[in-house]
Amino acid sequence: MFDSFSSRISGIFEKLRRKGILTEADVDAALREIRIALLEADVSLEVAKKFIANVKEKAIGQDIVKSVSPGQMVTKIVYDHLVELLGASEEINLSTKPYKIMLVGLQGAGKTTTAGKLAKFFTKKEKKVVMASMDIHRPAAIEQLRVLSGKIPGTIFAQSEEDTKLTPDEIARLALKTTERENADLLILDTAGRLHIDDVKMDELVRTHKLINPNETILVVDIMTGQDAINIAKKFSESVKVSGIILTRVEGDARGGVALSMRYITGCPIRFLGVGERLDDIEFFDPDRVAGKLLGMGDIVSLVEKAQENFSQQEMEEAAKKMQEGIFTFDDMASQMEKMSKMGGVRSLLKMLPQSGQLEDIMESQGFSDKTVDRNIAIIRSMTKKEKNNYKILNGSRRKRIANGSGTTVQEVNKLIKQYEGTLGMFKKIKKMGGLGKLMSMMGK
Numbered sequence: 001m002f003d004s005f006s007s008r009i010s011g012i013f014e015k016l017r018r019k020g021i022l023t024e025a026d027v028d029a030a031l032r033e034i035r036i037a038l039l040e041a042d043v044s045l046e047v048a049k050k051f052i053a054n055v056k057e058k059a060i061g062q063d064i065v066k067s068v069s070p071g072q073m074v075t076k077i078v079y080d081h082l083v084e085l086l087g088a089s090e091e092i093n094l095s096t097k098p099y100k101i102m103l104v105g106l107q108g109a110g111k112t113t114t115a116g117k118l119a120k121f122f123t124k125k126e127k128k129v130v131m132a133s134m135d136i137h138r139p140a141a142i143e144q145l146r147v148l149s150g151k152i153p154g155t156i157f158a159q160s161e162e163d164t165k166l167t168p169d170e171i172a173r174l175a176l177k178t179t180e181r182e183n184a185d186l187l188i189l190d191t192a193g194r195l196h197i198d199d200v201k202m203d204e205l206v207r208t209h210k211l212i213n214p215n216e217t218i219l220v221v222d223i224m225t226g227q228d229a230i231n232i233a234k235k236f237s238e239s240v241k242v243s244g245i246i247l248t249r250v251e252g253d254a255r256g257g258v259a260l261s262m263r264y265i266t267g268c269p270i271r272f273l274g275v276g277e278r279l280d281d282i283e284f285f286d287p288d289r290v291a292g293k294l295l296g297m298g299d300i301v302s303l304v305e306k307a308q309e310n311f312s313q314q315e316m317e318e319a320a321k322k323m324q325e326g327i328f329t330f331d332d333m334a335s336q337m338e339k340m341s342k343m344g345g346v347r348s349l350l351k352m353l354p355q356s357g358q359l360e361d362i363m364e365s366q367g368f369s370d371k372t373v374d375r376n377i378a379i380i381r382s383m384t385k386k387e388k389n390n391y392k393i394l395n396g397s398r399r400k401r402i403a404n405g406s407g408t409t410v411q412e413v414n415k416l417i418k419q420y421e422g423t424l425g426m427f428k429k430i431k432k433m434g435g436l437g438k439l440m441s442m443m444g445k
């Protein structure tokens, strides 16, 4: 997320840090560059101006010119201001029963997908969720939500397949009734996308909004909309009282400025970020994390969370123990590769780290690139048990057999074995040095 902005910003800071002693002119120059970066990232002019003024005031107040590490100091000040601008995260806690959430937004913003993501999110928390779609304008829209809800065990879809002629008001009433009858915790209502704000469908939205009287009205905004997103948000807030925002398509190289301006302009908290098309691709909005990303500091928190979801505590301990003992088999290698691709692939994982470009090269040289993972797993699967436990017996004819069996070439098999040797060598070295714990303490951690 926010790749181009963050690489630009981190470049500016890099320059500052290299300078050692900063003059006020250095700081001014850097702030001018930051301002351009903000504007290019679609932050509104008003917000960018205010941001720079605040940072400058703070920076001068702190006497950065004399401070020990001025570059770092400026980074910190900018970071703090970004966090402030993004606004504190506020969770949706289902404070009343049933809690009613209505999703509104422009056509294609991601409302229906987000409805599914939220349903899954709350179902995982043992909440009973009812869903309904008031989108009678697009024939397949109700079906789309029905299919999504079918993928989330436990959720209840309020509309029956026979009811194709209901009006949005009737659907709303039906959904409320179902929610009560099922004694559900949460009702999620999807609405039709508006093409323009002054669409006739807007009146319909206002009417059903009144009827439902939701506890939470969430505006779903595609972050790729750029500057327009801000106007859309303003207009929507004028018609129905928006209480929270969910930004979608945040995973790509989005121009993150929308996230920065949104809170300031609407006064509404950003609740979640949509980071992909799958139902699990939703993240809590965490201003610290987003600010860190914006400044190219990587996203260690997301990385750790992802790892925790995919590796159990026990697996982690086992892996660490093996590493300690210098044990690493081809099966271990294959299982690591499988886990990586389950977590979204090497590329998406590395994106969360600073300097991800260089790391990607290193991972690639170790056989962990998205292009080669499937191939390497196939190669390992074509080995016998004996071969997997002792790579030294892999002579020419065995390698040829493995290449044939996995639909690869002998060169590719050779490459993988070499990579395996490299990792095994590293594990052995760790063992020699007294294990992982020793190594860590040597590194001062």
Ligand SMILES: Nc1nc2c(ncn2[C@@H]2O[C@H](COP(=O)(O)OP(=O)(O)OP(=O)(O)O)[C@@H](O)[C@H]2O)c(=O)[nH]1
Residues within 6 Å of the ligand: 105, 106, 107, 108, 109, 110, 111, 112, 113, 114, 135, 138, 141, 191, 192, 193, 194, 247, 248, 249, 250, 251, 273, 274, 275, 276, 277, 281
């Ligand atoms: N990459 C990415 N795609 C998303 C995200 N959220 C939704 N999409 C995709 O965006 C497209 C539109 O999503 P929908 O959920 O149908 O959007 P909508 O707002 O309900 O659209 P209408 O009902 O037509 O107004 C689909 O292809 C989704 O898979 C996201 O966070 N990231």
Ligand SMILES: [Mg+2]
Residues within 6 Å of the ligand: 111, 112, 113, 135, 141, 190, 191, 192, 193
């Ligand atoms: Mg929809």
